Amino acid sequence: MAQQERAVRTRRAVLEAAAAVFAERGYAAATIAEILHRAGVTKGALYFHFDSKAALARGVLQEQMATEYHVPRELKLQEWVDAGMTLAERLPREPMLLAGVRLSADLQGRDVFGSAWPAWAEMTGSLLAEAKERGEVLPHVVPEETAQVFLGGWIGVQFVSQAVANWADLDHRMSDLFNHLLPAVAAPAVLVRLDTAPDRGARVIAEVGRKPAASLAGVNS
Helix, strand or coil: CHHHHHHHHHHHHHHHHHHHHHHHHHHHHCCHHHHHHHHCCCHHHHHHHCCCHHHHHHHHHHHHHHCCCCCCCCCHHHHHHHHHHHHHHHHHHCHHHHHHHHHHCCCCCHHHHCCCHHHHHHHHHHHHHHHHHCCCECCCCCHHHHHHHHHHHHHHHHHHHHHHHCCCCHHHHHHHHHHHHHHHCECHHHHCCCCCCCCHHHHHHHHHHHCCHHHHHHCCC
């Protein structure tokens, strides 16, 4: 058991170090040597878990999807908003997410290690499909199309926020994105109930921190 725990800690240390290096330097400029130095592990330990730099990049992309803050809500559209707003709150502070942004936008590298964009679009499409089944969205809405439109807007919001404010205004820009898109998606009776405030992500994260995991299934907005 102790050996298994060490292996888990080592893998996590390697992923966190790789994420930090990828976020700062991008995939092409990142080196295994620097990742090893930051992780404080041996080359053998790293290659036990990841057999290449590309495998490390894939691991980072997979890890960011595994750390999503999700609280079930009465409204599936609120779950969608919460997913976006918590991501906007976390992204500037978490190298794993910052690395995912940079890796996903690497048009040369994505053929080697993939991208997080399809997974984010799939999650959005799934939530919108459930919302449509519940009558939360307007009849003309096609979940998969809306998911792709939202993905494009979200990617743009990220890059503009990084360029003009070093991520400081990302929560406000994400709130604006939802406020402009939701009237074309949500049924009017649902739209007025949605919380898209810039501090929504911070409040959801605080809520998750206060509640035992077993109790989250019964949480409503």
